[in-house]
Amino acid sequence: xxxxxxxxxxxxxxxxxxxxxxxxxxxxxxxxxxxxxxxxxxxxxxxxxxxxxxxxxxxxxxxxxxxxxxxxxxxxxxxxxxxxxxxxxxxxxxxxxxxxxxxxxxxxxxxxxxxxxxxxxxxxxxxxxxxxxxxxxxxxxxxxxxxxxxxxxxxxxxxxxxxxxxxxxxxxxxxxxxxxxxxx
Numbered sequence: 001x002x003x004x005x006x007x008x009x010x011x012x013x014x015x016x017x018x019x020x021x022x023x024x025x026x027x028x029x030x031x032x033x034x035x036x037x038x039x040x041x042x043x044x045x046x047x048x049x050x051x052x053x054x055x056x057x058x059x060x061x062x063x064x065x066x067x068x069x070x071x072x073x074x075x076x077x078x079x080x081x082x083x084x085x086x087x088x089x090x091x092x093x094x095x096x097x098x099x100x101x102x103x104x105x106x107x108x109x110x111x112x113x114x115x116x117x118x119x120x121x122x123x124x125x126x127x128x129x130x131x132x133x134x135x136x137x138x139x140x141x142x143x144x145x146x147x148x149x150x151x152x153x154x155x156x157x158x159x160x161x162x163x164x165x166x167x168x169x170x171x172x173x174x175x176x177x178x179x180x181x182x183x184x
Contacts, residue, residue, distance in 0.1 A: 001025050001048060001132055004161070004170055006101030011050065013057075013091045016080040022092050024049055024076040025132040030177040034085050035092045038146070041125040041138065044177035045146055048103065051093035052078045060090065099176045102150055107167040109136040111160060116141055120151045120159050123174060134169070147171040 002025060016022050017034030026037045026049045038045055052060045052071070060071050060078060070079040081088050097103075107117060108127050116122035117136045123145035125138040138145060149159035150170050161168035 001027060001103050001105040003048060003095065004102040004104040009096055011093045011095055012047070013053065013093055015085050015089055015091050016052075016078070018084050019080055019082050020084075021077060021079045022049055022052060023078075023130075023132055024051060027097075027126060027131050027173075028092065028094060031094070035094065037131040038126050039128050039131055041128065041135070041145065043126070043146070044175045045097055045126075045173045046177040047094035047096040049092045050095050052076075053091050053093060055089040055091070097173045097176060099173045101172065103147075103171050103173070104161045104164055104168050105147070105171055106133045106164075107136040107169060108133050109167070111136070111167055111169065113137075114139040116149075118149075118158055118160055118169065120149055120157050122149050122159075123147065124149065124169075124171070134171070136167075144174055146173065146175050148174045 014031035014035040017036040020036045027045045028035050029038045029043045030046050111118035117139040122139050124134045124147050125145045127133040127135040150172050152162050152170050159169040
């Protein structure tokens with residue numbers, strides 16, 4: 001997923017949960033116990049991963065690859081060690097979401113395969129096997145799922161991203177997890 005439109009907010013850093021796999025573009029759940037990808041259809045969404053950094057704030061793709069061998073540059077994915085929270089301390093840079101932002105996300109199947117998956121006002125969930133994408137088959141008109149498809153501004157009641165097109169839709173977070181580090 002990527003930010004399509006939204007106001008400026010400060011990024012937050014949070015230590016990645018032990019053994020978790022995080023990809024730039026993932027949506028993540030609450031960082032209260034360590035950052036982890038939102039991989040369940042009922043997970044409230046906390047934010048969008050925009051980077052992965054070492055404890056010193058160095059982007060992991062610029063760090064010593066021998067030290068961080070579980071970083072895969074081609075997929076922008078990091079798999080944390082089983083001691084990440086206490087030893088490695090690799091962190092995700094997260095853009096907190098409050099539900100007012102418009103995101104662009106790819107569906108895992110062709111738009112329109114499930115009724116409404118390309119239409120404004122329909123709800124959809126994160127793909128449980130890849131939280132950078134949406135599960136097209138979960139699209140529903142009335143079940144309030146994690147995301148809601150929003151108008152692309154093209155006057156057709158369609159949600160397809162006018163820039164990326166393909167299977168990409170514009171969405172807003174419907175279920176937001178609100179705890180922020182500045183509210184602790």
